[in-house]
Amino acid sequence: MKKYNFDEVIPRSGTNCIKYDAKEWMFKTDDVLPLWVADTDFRTPDFIVEAIKKRAEHEIYGYTFKPDSYYNAIIGWMERRHNWSIKKEWISFSPGVVAGLTIAIETFSKPGDSVIVQPPVYFPFFDSVKGTKRKLIENPLKIENGRFTFDFDDLKSKIDKNTKLLLLCNPQNPGGMVWTRSELEELSAICLKHGITVISDEIHSDLIFEGHTHIPFSTLSEEAAKNSVVCMAPSKTFNVAGLASSLVIIPEKAKHARYERALNVGHLGMGNIFGSVALEAAYNHGDEWLEQLMDYLWENYLLLEKFMKQHLPKVKVMKPEATFLIWLDFSAYGMNDEELMKFTVEKAKVGLNNGGRFGTGGDGWLRLNIGCPRSVLEEGLERLKTAFCQI
Template sequence: MKEFELVIDRKETRSVKWGNMEAVYGIDDASDILPMWIADMDFKAPQPIIAAMQERLDHGVFGYSYICTKCKDSVRSWLSSRHGWETQNDWMLFHHGVVPAIGTVVETFTKEGDNVLITSPVYPPFFNVPGHQNRNIVDCQLKEENGNYSIDFEAFEKSLQQDVKLFILCNPHNPGGIVWSEDELRNILRLCKQYDVLVLSDEIHADLVLPGSKHIPLAKLAEEEGGQVITCVAPTKTFNLAGVQCAIMITEDEKLRAALQQSAMAHGQMDLSAFAASALVSAYTECGEWLENLLEIISSNMDYVIDTLPKAVSGISIQKPDSTYLLWVDYRDTGLSEEEMMDRLLNKGRLALEPGTKYGEAGRGFLRMNVATPRAIVEEGVDRFIKAMQ
């Protein structure tokens, strides 16, 4: 698996991860800082995807594109074989990303002043996007014990009783890396149905479940439990295609689809680009083996960090997640504040990780670390973390 050992220079490529740290962290010069923060990988996309996009490039004509049956068939086949979820082509609507899709769902099914429920710590757009649309955020913080998270269903039900219109679920969870159990998902569906709350299930990390765990699509259970669910999936996180911009919204409910289609027309939303469509089909029909190899690399990188960093730095603990390529590093026992920790990492270690409060106040005392990068960079990142704490 030598392709995952190749260190690729991503500077001067308009990479947010490698080229925008001055703006993100408010520092004058980040040229020597190692970025292990934002959730994109430092690996090349699978070769079949590159070839498919090259073939489209070589054609040389880039007119308006549409989503063909082959595109939908590839999504349907992937979800069936990978997750045991049987969908239909007409359940699918395409978007330019999961975050824009979240914005569309919030705008379409809620109005200003409505309450939107989240469970923090959670991916920042879950509260930022509704907040920018003047929706009220109801935050039911997850229960945490030794870095392990679960839903407090008593608190969850009380939150739903606050006239909540929409619940945004992270499934699997980012940043905690949790693969929710079937019982937890059924409880979510049962309670949201009871209080007539629409559920948006962000399942962009579904393909990145590590060996030993199994992702369960929420909508698959909704076929039995009932309730209204819109699911967002994408090949972008799985195959490192964030810059290609492609996502799929899936719902069996015809009325929900009609409302989303009306929203798309109201905003003049076009179909995917020619390159995104080519990448989508290739990803879901040719790249399963590449993904299996990737998951081995991610698991191995996680094991290295977990075996090395807590031994070298007193007060650090890390639980291996069920999914994602992101570690949620617990530094609460170091006694350092978030400001002190970030200062040490950035200015002494020259290492960029994400502060936990970016994911809500429930994330205070944690750092998010991206290990989807060649082992040489992972090792350097660990060395820099250790240096920062000396």
């Protein structure tokens, strides 16, 4: 068994990567340690790199289609990792999960319809709704026993005849919740009762910590399958977001046909050669690598948790059940969002995500990415300690 080295520090500056080369644009200074953008600093697995190199050796990169082996890789991965038996005819494509969400919004609703979003949540959700001229309805999450959960009473109070869609973040970003079966079943029942289609962003579904199980929304019941669109990708798992290849799974035949029609109007269905090659390699050969990654990420989280308890006890850490993103409550320091970001950038010299961008419930919080070599995380934590211990 090959042992992968997640401690390796790989310089990324000068590669046009957003995390490092867009620091000055984001933070108005280049002098920050970036722990923000939701990709990792780990080397893309060798089996993916080798597959891309092999395809690149054939020096014609013309029009291509997705072979049966592509679909079989997806089907096998879903069966092994998520106990989900899917069919080829359910699978469609998107350049990215946000693109898939947006296409689905445009396909299954019309301008002026209401779309429910559950903040604090991945902030492009808001742009996808507003940018398509739909009405954004917020159903904020509650914190109970240190984790997010749904507020079903609030949800039911927000639904009217114009409510057509609900955008679900499953697992949840930024909190890292893996929704339980009972939580999802109650959510599904409400949406089914009111004819609301669930569009489920499941991009973090592979990144599940021990003791938790990801439940694809469409597996809840036959009715849920007919009432849902599931968006997934290998991008977060295997650090291939730049290859712009995601998948959309729609079990209901008529919905699938409508989505495909919208996708093909924009000639978006082909994707790119190397994205397809990477996806196939990832899903055929990625199991052992992923197991090692999750072990490493959990050790990173335990390091962060211990560090905060010892050195920054005023910071409340939401314990993740999935993802490499940690949701940190700095509200005890009494700063508003602008002040908190300014202090973190100028005094700690660490680049994190501003909690306010995630919507209602995000004020006073910051999102930190632990998908990095341990030495980088340690440096970031030390910088935060030095700065906040002066307050």
